[in-house]
Amino acid sequence: MYNESETFSHLIDGQMMQCIVIGEQEMDLPSYLLQGEKACGYLYDEGNLTKWYWKGLTIIDGKRCLYFDELPLFPLTDIASKKRDKALFIVRDVAKALENLPTSFLDLSSGILPIWRIWGVEGGKILILPQDLADLFTSCANEETRYFNSSAWVHHGLHTPFTLCDQMTSLLYFSALGFAPFSDKETREDSFKAMPLSLAKLSLPQSSVSFIDSTLSMGLTKQRDVSGNMESQKALGWFLFQTESLQWTLENLEQPKSRDSYNAVDACAVFMKGQHNRAKQRIFWRTKGWLVLTILAVVVSVSWFTTARIQEARRPPYTAGMEPTQVIQEYYAALNELSLENMDASLAKGVKNPSEMEVTNLYVTRQTRQAYEGINTQIDPNIWLADGKPAILSSTFIYGVANLSIKQLDQKTYLATGVMYTPYTYSDTEESATKEGYMPIYTYDIQQQFTVEMGKRGWYEITSISSVKVQPKEKILVETYTKAANTALSQ
DSSP states (O other): OOOOOOEEEEEETTEEEEEEEEEETTOOOOGGGSSSSOOOEEEEETTEEEEEOOOEEEEETTEEEEEEEOOOEEEGGGGGTTTGGGHHHHHHHHHHHHHTSOHHHHOOTTSSOOGGGEEEETTTEEEEOOHHHHHHHHHHSOHHHHHHHTGGGOOTTOOGGGHHHHHHHHHHHHHHHSSOTTOSHHHHHTTTOOOOGGGGOOSSOHHHHHHHHHHHTOOHHHHHHHHTTOOTTTTHHHHHHHHTTOOOOOOOOSSOOOGGGGGGSHHHHHHHHHHHHHHHHHHHHHHHHHHHHHHHHHHHHHHHHHHHHHHHTTSOOTTTTOOHHHHHHHHHHHHHTTOHHHHHHTBOTTOOOTTHHHHHHHHHHHHHHHHHHSOOOEEOHHHHHHTTSOOEETTOEEOEEEEEEEEEOSSSEEEEEEEEEESSOSOTTSOOOOOTTEEEEEEEEEEEEEEEEEOTTSSEEEEEEOOOEEEEEEEEEEEEEOHHHHHHHHO
16 A cells, blocks of 8 residues: 655745645535644754744645645655655654654654654755644545555554654655555554564665564563653654664665565565464454354353253243133243243143244343343334334344234134344345444244144143244334443433
8 A cells, every 4th residue: 555645836826836735626624624823834954943834725736735835845655765765864854853843743642643744855854744734634535545644654552652663663664665564454453563574685784674673573561661751752762873873775666565566575475374364363253253152152052941941841831821822922922032941831842943043043142242241132022112113222133023913723723923023134135235323123924823732731832833934024224322322312
C-alpha cells in the first residue's frame, strides 16, 4: 500500500503559491475545521523552529487544495523512492524538529504523528503542519489513504514514551523496503511481528539493519529503560544518538517496492508464508473460537441431558394428569423456553423429538452467552408481542411459537398450528440481507400432527409427532439498541 500526497506551485491572485491537494472538489468540508483563528505550523531548519501559516483553500482542476506562500515541498513518502538515498538524514531532521515541539502542538493521542502532517523542503528544512489541517485531510480522504497516513504506523503494545522512536524507525524501514512495517493486516494479526529487514538482503550496512530490526522488536522492559517517563518527543534523543553514526547506502527508486515483491526473496517468502498461517489461526480463534466452545458445550450439555433424562424416567413427568391438548401446549411452552427436559416430559418413551437438535443448539448458545456476558439472548415471541413489539438488545434474538391453536382430528390425533419466529431462515432462497440497527426475524405458518394416548403408567403422553411443516410468512426487521445507548437514554 502506497499513497503519495500531491503538491505543486500555482498562480493565485497574481502570486505564486504552493498547493497541497486535500480531496476532490465534490468533497464537503467540515465547517467547524474552518472557523476561528488559523493554527500555525512549524518550519525546522538546522536547529531553529519558525512559525508557519497557511493562506486558504481553493479549487484547482477539480481538486480542493490548501495553499500558502511558495515553498519547494516534497511529501515525506519520497524517502522510499526519489529521496531514498537521503532517508536517514531526512528522518533524523524530522526527529530533531519533533524533539523541540510542545506536546500540545503534536497531539500524540494515537501515539504517532500522521504522515500527512510531515513534509520535506528542498534544501534540508522540515515542515510540520498543525493538527487542524491533519483533521481536514482526514475528513476528506478515502479509507485507504487515511489508513496509510495514520493507522498503518500505529504499533500497539508499546511503552507510551517510546512511540515516536518506534515511528522514526518505522520510517527508515519504510524507506528501505517500500512499505510501513506494521501496515499489512497479517502483520498486525501476528502480534505486530514485522518482516525482519535482514531477510531482504539490501545493500545496507549490517549496523543499520540491526538497529532497525532490534528497535521494531524491542521488548517493553528495554523500551522503559530507553525512554523512562519522558515525554515521547523528548525520548527521541535516544533515537538521534543511536542513528548518529549509522550509514545509509540505498539508491533512489522511481517507485517504492511493494510487500508482495519480496516473495521473490526466498527468506522473505518463507517468513510471509509463516505469518500468513499464524494470522489465519488468530483470525479463526477470534471469529470462530466461540463455535468450538459451543460444540464442546453441546457435547457436555447433551451428556448432562442424557443422564438427567434417565433419572427423570423413573418419576412421573410434570405433565402427568393433564388432558391431551394441555400436554401438547406444554410441549410448545417448553420449546419456547428452550427446555429439552420439559419437552421430553410430554413424550412417551422412545418417541423422537424432531426439534431436539435445534433447541439444544440454541439452548447452549444462550447459556454460554449468559455465562460470559450476563444477558439472556433469547426472547419468547409471545412476550414480545404482548409488550407491543419493542426494540430488542442488538445481541439477542426472538425464537418460539406464537398464536398456537390445537384441533382434535379423531380420538387420539391432534393438529397444532401456529406462527414460528426464528432469527434465521429455513430456506436458502429467502432474502437474508438486513440493515444496520435492525435484527431480521423470520416467521412461518407451521403445522404439526400429534398422536396422544393414555400410557401404561396412567397419564396422557405423545406417542408420535410429525416433523414441522413450515410455510414462509414474512421477514420482520426488529429495531435494536445497544447496552450503552439504553443506559444513556435511561439517564
